[in-house]
Amino acid sequence: MSDLEDQKPAEQSPEPSRRFVLALGAAAASTVVTIRPALAQTAGSVLNCQIPVPAPQAAGSYIDPDGHIVAPGTPGAFPPAPRPLTGEEVKVMLRGGPSPAGIDSQSAQAYANYIRRLQAGMSGFTCYASLQMPR
Amino acid sequence: MAGPRFTADPPDMMRTVELDGLTALFHLPSGTTHILAPPAPQILAALADGPATAPTILARIRRAFDVEGPRRSGGQRRSGALAVLETRIAELEAAGLVSRL
Numbered sequence: 001m002s003d004l005e006d007q008k009p010a011e012q013s014p015e016p017s018r019r020f021v022l023a024l025g026a027a028a029a030s031t032v033v034t035i036r037p038a039l040a041q042t043a044g045s046v047l048n049c050q051i052p053v054p055a056p057q058a059a060g061s062y063i064d065p066d067g068h069i070v071a072p073g074t075p076g077a078f079p080p081a082p083r084p085l086t087g088e089e090v091k092v093m094l095r096g097g098p099s100p101a102g103i104d105s106q107s108a109q110a111y112a113n114y115i116r117r118l119q120a121g122m123s124g125f126t127c128y129a130s131l132q133m134p135r
Numbered sequence: 136m137a138g139p140r141f142t143a144d145p146p147d148m149m150r151t152v153e154l155d156g157l158t159a160l161f162h163l164p165s166g167t168t169h170i171l172a173p174p175a176p177q178i179l180a181a182l183a184d185g186p187a188t189a190p191t192i193l194a195r196i197r198r199a200f201d202v203e204g205p206r207r208s209g210g211q212r213r214s215g216a217l218a219v220l221e222t223r224i225a226e227l228e229a230a231g232l233v234s235r236l
Contacts (some may be wrong), residue, residue, distance in 0.1 A: 022174050022200035024219040031172040032226045120166050129166035132231055 050084035051124030053111045065106070067113025072083070078107040084124075089116055091131050140191055140236045141224055144180035151176070165231055174223055179232065186236055189221050196220075 003102070025031060054061050054069050061069045062077035070077045082102060083094070089100040099108035118125045150161040158171040171179075174196065181187065181195035190218025193216060196202060206230075227233035 020200050021203055022177060022196060023203045024174055024205075024216055024223065025172070029224055031223055032230045032232070033170045034230050035168040035170065045187045075186035116164065119163055125166065132167065 004114035035089065047088040049087040049130060051087070051090055051115055051118075051127050052084040053081040053114055053124075054131050055123035057123070063107075063110045063114050065110050065113070067110060067115070067117050069114070078110045081107075083112055085111065085115075087131055090128065094131070140188050140221065141182060141184045141228070141233050142186040142236055143179050143227075143233050145190070146179075147185050149179070159232065162232060162233075167231065169230055174220070175227055175232075178220070178223060178227060182233065189217060189224060193217055193220050 025035050054063060058069050058071050062072055062074050062079055062081065064070045064074065064077040072079075085100055090112075092098065093100065093108055099105045103111070115124065115128055118128050120129075144162070144164060148176050150163070152159045154170075156172075158176045160169045160171055160176070161167075162169065177196050177200065178192055181192045184195060187195065193202070196197045204219050224233055228235070
């Protein structure tokens, strides 16, 4: 979508049949409340939790550059991480910081993409979710 | 001056339930649940059309809504609305639902 939209006056936009009024609210009022599960109560537990790459049930599988689990030996994909990554390492990695010790930058990028794809129920998800919590 | 461009995860990464004017939103990538009041859900809906600057987000919202923002001195209503919208975007950013490109 182009930012050329900025140039168009609102009057030229297609008019829906019904118009609703949307109040933007006062600048001081908050419109987002985050419910934090009691996953990790202390900074220490977040930074020390571990994320296996890949999850144990996929042990031995390779990780492609987009973070998908692929068959061992797939060209262009990377071998599993030699050890589970800690929350601290993942936090640094996801922010574009240096790769964890013993892991080259390309593998680290693939692992970071794998971790971003983690969903509830997958090994390491709770650790990843804890890292995402706004503080 | 274009300003920062904002983006949000695609709608299929979120599950929402309308709750009498509020919206409960479960964000799959982070596993967190948020309660949103307007205009936060509308900002996310506007970003479903693709990354955008704050003025573009406002333009998209204006397609469907008459936007009520605070007036600034001299009746500069649009810039007042934009300023408040930027505050709302910052809240979504702090919650991890919106990020900058």
